[in-house]
Amino acid sequence: MLLIPSVTRNSLCQTMDCVQQTTHYISGTDDGHCQLRLVDFEVHENHISHETQGLSKKHLVLRRGKPFKLTLRFRGRSWNPHSEALVLEVWLGSLSERIPVQFSDKWPNPQHWSAKIHPGSVHSESVTIHICSPVQTSVALYSLLLHTETRQTIRSFAVGSFVLLCNPWLKDDPVYMPHEAQLQEYIKSDYGLVFMGTNLNVCQRPWSFGQYEPGVLEACLKLLEVSPQHLSNENRDNILRADPVYLSRVVCAMVNCNDDLGILHGKWQGGYEGGVNPTEWSGSADILRRWVSSNFSPVRYGQCWVFASVLCTVMRVLGIPSRVVTVFNAGHDTNASRTIEEFYSSTGEKLNLSKDSLWNFHVWVECWMRRPDLGAGFDGWQVVDPTPQEKSAGIFCCGPCPVAAVQQRCLSAPYDTSFIFASVDADVIRLIVRNGVVVERMVDSELVGQVIYTKRIGSDTPENLTPAYKRKKRAQPGFGRMTTQGSLCFMHSAVMTKGLGEEAASYTGQTSSGLEVSLNIIGKPSFGESIRMSVKVTNSSSEPRVLVEHVDAQIKKYNSSPQESFWKMHKEVHILAHEALTLQHTIPASEYESVLATDEIVNIAVVVKDVRTKERVLDSQEFNISSPQISFEIEGGDSIQINKEHTVQVSFTNEFKKTLTGAVLTVEGSGLLKGKHEARLAHLKQGEKMEKTVSIMASSPGTKVLMATFSHSNSPNVVSRSFHKVSIIEA
Structure with missing residues (x-):
């Protein structure tokens, strides 16, 4: 087998000269080969047929499992099929496969590359060849050679190169998606929405995925070529790239730079000197081109929605249907307990004592694929999260995790299902601490994953995905549940509390005696306006009570613990037996304008204490403040x-x-x-x-x-x- 190097010229020309030719004599003398003048890649027709228009001006871009055609044009005499065989040879790295060109109306074995000439399509100076790859061919840039073989000689021509992508239009492809409207939205559309803010005040921003921008497809292919998997074992990686499960893990890890030559450097604290504030990005193309032009130095800086949007771009380019998804009140479970602990002072100040965190919003990607490794019940949308939070199999990537596995609570299903489950369905355990001792524990089993949004097909409105992730929880013995008013009841189960001493760890709570509190933010606060809230206190006992109400307001980032309090209030409240009181509070704009920055969140908590029994109840809300529109x-x-x-x-x-x-x-x-x-x-x-x-x-x-x-x-x-x-x- 004779390997001919690929041509260095632009291989996408409609009529490409065969500029590199060698002759390999087997025996005897040359008995007169036909002279190949040029190759027509039929680019326009192939791109339309393969739904790849606009993806590249440098390469022929094709989808696997679907035939494409090229036309050979000869100089002098025509090709004689009786004395001269045509053999194509496709190369991926050091791997190759010979493809004898046959006269046929049917395709041979679909598990191998094949090439055929329709009878009657041979003309005096040209012949059109139809070529088809197997359905599960690796996603990559391929080189193509042509051999003309007689009994005496073989002549070989470096024809050019082409890119092969997944084919969600093809039923046998693992990424097959049945509906055209879905394919238009999740593959071909270069525009999306990212939902941000809080569940009380959802904001949206457009994002340009940019898969038709110059250089974007080439950057996506380069990402595969500089991955650790490819650099350590090129042949193995080239073979495994046929599997979208494998592809998604490779790409996911490469979008962040924590383990490799990845695209984005994440930063969540401090300033953004030497880079771009993540809030200023509006599209993926600029990020990908910067990464390539800097010789694969990470682009500074990214946060979750930037990581996710760039991942969505790469996956759509590679042919895997993808969409950006936002989880509001997403749990970050650091110790695999599937609970999120939050600590508050006895006056309502949220304390930075937990390694767990609750993100007001977190953005990841869902990719569509079959999961033959798990069974048909787990086919469909898979969570793939490139934000570097926790390691998976030793690297910072997460997924693909079947959404169905999260909903069905099959927490051992690969990959990272338990972590994703905690992100959308963990219980929040709130602990009130006084003098280093836990004096009350409460559980909120509804807050995490309160709403999960993606862009609706063909519309700029949100589609609610929450039911796909979460089934309604059954009440668990010994655990309080959120009431319809949003108040918290006591949790009667001991929870080990690290760092607060034996007395705190052994505390088991006490029976609630009918005191409830709920906090409600009135309207959607805007910059320059006062924050208004109501606190409803309910005494369902048969005795009047003397209470002390504490309200505390703090500033926080969407993914971190709050800073010091900027506003506090406390007062004594008298409530009759079986009475419900509604208390109104207002925070003037002047109280927060000097401390609140754009994209920051306000945390407000209320603690109500019974003066006689020392019983305490708590509720809190976190919300963003809207900016005036431009x-x-x-x-x-x-x-x-x-x-x-x-x-x-x-x-x-x-x-x-x-x-x-x-x-x-x-x-x-x-x-x-x-x-x-x-x-x-x-x-x-x-x-x-x-x-x-x-x-x-x-x-x-x-x-x-x-x-x-x-x-x-x-x-x-x-x-x-x-x-x-x-x-x-x-x-």
């Missing part, structure tokens, strides 16, 4: 023609009840604008509008995102940030 108006609408300039007017209206100083309005957009464009005003009066006009133009089709930010010196940490989707259409 408006976009595009000349001619939100769909613009490729390579045509369009004007955009971006504006911000000061709805605060004061004049803002040092106002800055900034506009940017990858693939639409070069750099940042700013407008500045020394003073922006109440009700006054600030505007910036920019010209945008796109050189590639698909969906792109404009981003605008507004900041002012009154509250330097508060930045309003808005996004706008722009659809690019062919002229």
Whole structure:
């Protein structure tokens, strides 16, 4: 077998010259081969047939298990099938397979590569060959050779290269998805939504997956080539890439840089010097291109929604249907107990004593595939989470975990099902601590995974996935449950509490005597407005009570413990037997504006104590505060023609009840604008509008995102940030 190196020229030309030719003489002399002049890859037709239009301008991009065609054109005399055999040879790394070209109307064994010529398709100076890969061929960049063989000689030509992807349109492919609307949304769409904030005030931001941007497909292939699996054993990795389960684990680990030459460096604390604040990313293409151009140095910085969105891009490019999913109140269970412990002081301040954490939102990806390793009951959507939280088999990746296994509580199912289950269905154990001793324990079995969202097909509205992950819990003996008003009852089961001494660890709680409390945030708070809340206290006992109410407010990041309290209140409350009181409280904007930054969360907790019995009950809420919106108006609408300039007017209206100083309005957009464009005003009066006009133009089709930010010196940490989707259409 003679290996001919691949050509170095662009192999995607519609008519590619055969620039590299060798002759291998077996015996005798050359009896006159046909002269191969060029190869037509039929790029346009193949890309349409394989649903790969726009993925690359450098490579022919195909889907496995589906025939494609190329046409050979000869110089001088035509090819004589009676005296000269055609043999194709496909190469992946050092692995190869010969494919004899046959005359046939049928495909031979689907488990092997095959090539055929339809009878009657041989012309005087050309012949069209149809080639088909096996259904479970590895995802990779392949080289293709052509051998013309007579009895005396073999001539070999380096024809070029092509990319092979998974084929969700093909029933026998493990990633097959039956409905066209799903395929359009989860494979072909380059636009998505990320849901963020809190379950009390859900925010959404558009994301440009960017799979049709120049260089993105090549970056995804490069990711596979620099993975530890490929670098340590190239042949083994090349073979295993046929399996989407294997592929998803490799890609998941490579999206973060914790173990390898991965794409993103995560950062959740401190400043973002030397990189980009994660909130400023709006698409995957810029991140992937930066990673490649820096010779695979990690791009700084990412957080969960950035990790997930980049993973979704790579998986869609590779042909695996994928979607971004947000879990609100996601548990991070560090000790595999499937419980999340939270500690509060006796006055309602949340304490940083637990290694577990409750993220206000966490974003991961669901990928669609069959799971032959587990059985048909676990086919379908699989959780794949690239955010580096805990290690799986020694590396920072998570999944693929069947969503069905989470719902059915098959916690031993690979991969990482127990961890994912805790993320969406753990119990939250709240402990009130006084002088280092746990004085009350309560359990909330409804808070974690309270709602799970993804973008609805063909719409910018959320689809609620919660029932797919969670069945309704049955009440467990000895455990309190959340009441419909949101109050917490006592938990009568001992929970070991680390670091609080033997007295705390041995505490078993006491029987509730009918005291309940629930906290409710009124409306959706916005910057510049007061936070209003109501506290409902219920005394279901037959005796009046004297109570002390403590309310405490703290600032926190979405994934971490709160900082020091910025507002406190306590007062004595008298309540009659069988009475329910509603208490109203207000936190003025002036109390939080100087300490709260954009994208931070407010934690408010209330503790009510019975003065006589020392019984305490607690409830808490965490919520985000909405920023004023920035408006976009595009000349001619939100769909613009490729390579045509369009004007955009971006504006911000000061709805605060004061004049803002040092106002800055900034506009940017990858693939639409070069750099940042700013407008500045020394003073922006109440009700006054600030505007910036920019010209945008796109050189590639698909969906792109404009981003605008507004900041002012009154509250330097508060930045309003808005996004706008722009659809690019062919002229």
